[in-house]
Amino acid sequence: MKKNIEAKMMSLGSSRESAEAFVAGHWQTLMNANTQRGFQQRWVDLQNSEWGRNLRFMNYLKGEWIPCAQRWAHCYTNRVFHIGNTSTNRVESAHSSLQKWLASSTHKIDTLFLRYHTSIEGKVTELRKDLEDSRLKVFKLADGPPYGHLNMEVSLWAIELLMKERAREIVQRCGCRLHETHGLPCKCKMDALSDAGMELHPHHLHRFWSSLVYESPPDGAKWEDHDATERGIFAAMVEDVYRQGPAAVRKASQLLLPHIRPQVAGLLEPRESEAPKGRPPKRSNTRDPSWFEHERTRTAKRSKTNENTRKTHKTTPAG
Numbered sequence: 001m002k003k004n005i006e007a008k009m010m011s012l013g014s015s016r017e018s019a020e021a022f023v024a025g026h027w028q029t030l031m032n033a034n035t036q037r038g039f040q041q042r043w044v045d046l047q048n049s050e051w052g053r054n055l056r057f058m059n060y061l062k063g064e065w066i067p068c069a070q071r072w073a074h075c076y077t078n079r080v081f082h083i084g085n086t087s088t089n090r091v092e093s094a095h096s097s098l099q100k101w102l103a104s105s106t107h108k109i110d111t112l113f114l115r116y117h118t119s120i121e122g123k124v125t126e127l128r129k130d131l132e133d134s135r136l137k138v139f140k141l142a143d144g145p146p147y148g149h150l151n152m153e154v155s156l157w158a159i160e161l162l163m164k165e166r167a168r169e170i171v172q173r174c175g176c177r178l179h180e181t182h183g184l185p186c187k188c189k190m191d192a193l194s195d196a197g198m199e200l201h202p203h204h205l206h207r208f209w210s211s212l213v214y215e216s217p218p219d220g221a222k223w224e225d226h227d228a229t230e231r232g233i234f235a236a237m238v239e240d241v242y243r244q245g246p247a248a249v250r251k252a253s254q255l256l257l258p259h260i261r262p263q264v265a266g267l268l269e270p271r272e273s274e275a276p277k278g279r280p281p282k283r284s285n286t287r288d289p290s291w292f293e294h295e296r297t298r299t300a301k302r303s304k305t306n307e308n309t310r311k312t313h314k315t316t317p318a319g
Contacts (some may be wrong), residue, residue, distance in 0.1 A: 001065070001072060002027070008060055019147070022051060032074050037076045078177045083208065094123065115254065130214055131155055146190070146199040153202045158184060158209040166190055183208060 002023045009019040026046050033039035041065070052058055070076040077086055101111070101119040134155040150159055165178050165187050174188035183194070183206025193200065207213050241252045 005061075005065075008056060011052065012057055026051060031072060032178075034075055034076050037295070039073055055083070078181050081181060081183060083182055097123070126192060128299070135210070142273065146194060149199055149201045154205055154209040158182075158205060180205070 005027065006016070006019040006022055009022065010016060014022075026049065030039065030042045032047060033042050042289055046052065047058060065072070098116070098119050102115055107115070127261065134157070137152075137154055137156060147159055147162065150162075160183055161178065161182060164185070170187060174186050178184050179186045179189065185200065185204050189204075190200070193204070202210055241248050261282040
């Protein structure tokens, strides 16, 4: 879009520098409007600026780009679950990768089908590997409240986005953009959890960040509280035990007592030995050699034997 606008401006007589300045200035400001009212106000300001004197250029913008503002203006695109993908760059990159994989434009349908699916499976495997590599890393800056439960559960990128969102200052209203576009708790939701004494858990995030499952994000009011769910399941089990009678209650109590009150159940800490045996003195720490070590030893012995044999033949006088 930006290149098209720059090309149109240069075709109407503007220099490249002025075209680039317009796109980086007024047009970028129009794109970054957070609300529809702000978008309309910035469009009016653009028409009243010095650029509005060029009627041919204004008519071009009105006819080509303003009618489809829902596709590029942030006040519209930030209401869609896009996880940061706001351009077609990744689609074009995937298309280029597929073309390289096919290596030719003429294939039989069965060969094309097989190569196409092989390419897609390879790309999915690569994405899953990147996700697991990210989850295996411990984010030291987030190794504590309120992000401690997210470490090694979601990708590092999700934690970084949450940290940036939490550091953001709310002027009038939150806007909840991060929740709508990325499926992550926005600042107002994180503040509400903090005020309630709760920390962030993986179920507060869209499961894309832990499994790459792409679906519409859950409503913030319908987030599942795993602790409450576990308590509900346990309460239902207790009711079932009550209905089964006193014998079932006694049996369940005997099973739970060692876990809840170990001191009453007679479970004591193991006694510390005053004379630990330690490692037996005759135990060997050697291990069986690996195939490489075994083969290297055999080769060395064989070379030494051959060398000794040659020396023996040299020193033995001829009969």
